[in-house]
Amino acid sequence: MTGAGAATVDLLSAASSGNLAEVGRLIAAGANLEQRDGQGQTPLLRAVAGNHVAVAKALLAAGASLNARAANQDTPWLLAGAAGRSEIIAAMLPLKPDLSLRNRYGGDALIPACERAHVETVKLLLTSGIDVNHVNNLGWTCLLEIVILGDGGPRHQQVAKLVLDAGANPNLADKDGVTPLQHARKRGQSEVAKLIAAKGGR
Incomplete structure (x- = not known):
């Protein structure tokens, strides 16, 4: 796969592994922040799952949605609460998460x-x-x-x-x-x- 499609798949992988340098490069290259995997997970949701704080902050700063739902109804905000990701929650608070969403x-x-x-x-x-x-x-x-x-x-x-x-x-x-x-x-x-x-x- 080449072009933007490859970049978005790579962003999912880079976010999952906590590779901040690669995430930053891909964001700068215009990768799709809301790319989904087979479970509907976005790069930000994967970063939350792995407790990759710096990566999550970079994605949030770039405009990634903290309210994007995966197939299991998780959002980055909901998962961050459930998993006790305090540093990520702190970064999300100023962005006014949608408190009406449910798991x-x-x-x-x-x-x-x-x-x-x-x-x-x-x-x-x-x-x-x-x-x-x-x-x-x-x-x-x-x-x-x-x-x-x-x-x-x-x-x-x-x-x-x-x-x-x-x-x-x-x-x-x-x-x-x-x-x-x-x-x-x-x-x-x-x-x-x-x-x-x-x-x-x-």
Whole structure:
């Protein structure tokens, strides 16, 4: 393959491998920033997946979309949140990501970041105007995911405190009417339970 087509394929490969020099050369040569692979992934999405911070920043500076959807519904913004890519999230924030986009579970960037206790990422996401009480397709908020899928340890305690301080409703129950506090107590997550109760959780 020759010409622009070869350049765009090379950009996907260069972004995947974190080759900043090659990415910069290809951007300067006019490569298509929104080239897709067979899964609908763009160079920026691949850079996020590999945590290639400098490459992601270069692509963002060149105008790559942080809202481009792959076949699995991921966008660079959503994946950066889920994967805890704090430096990349920080670079994306000034570009005003589309907070209405949802992942394949109907969630936003905050919910999986909380589930996985990406503390620094959660701090950044909470500055974006993201809905701290969004409910995904499972019927879970970020607070419910912290409790149901977390381990109750120090990092999950930190993200629980962060979202509660940011206005997470401590009494938004799951589809069965079970509240975050009830889940925390059932799972023996005493410190998380204390945090929820202190904010009026029942």
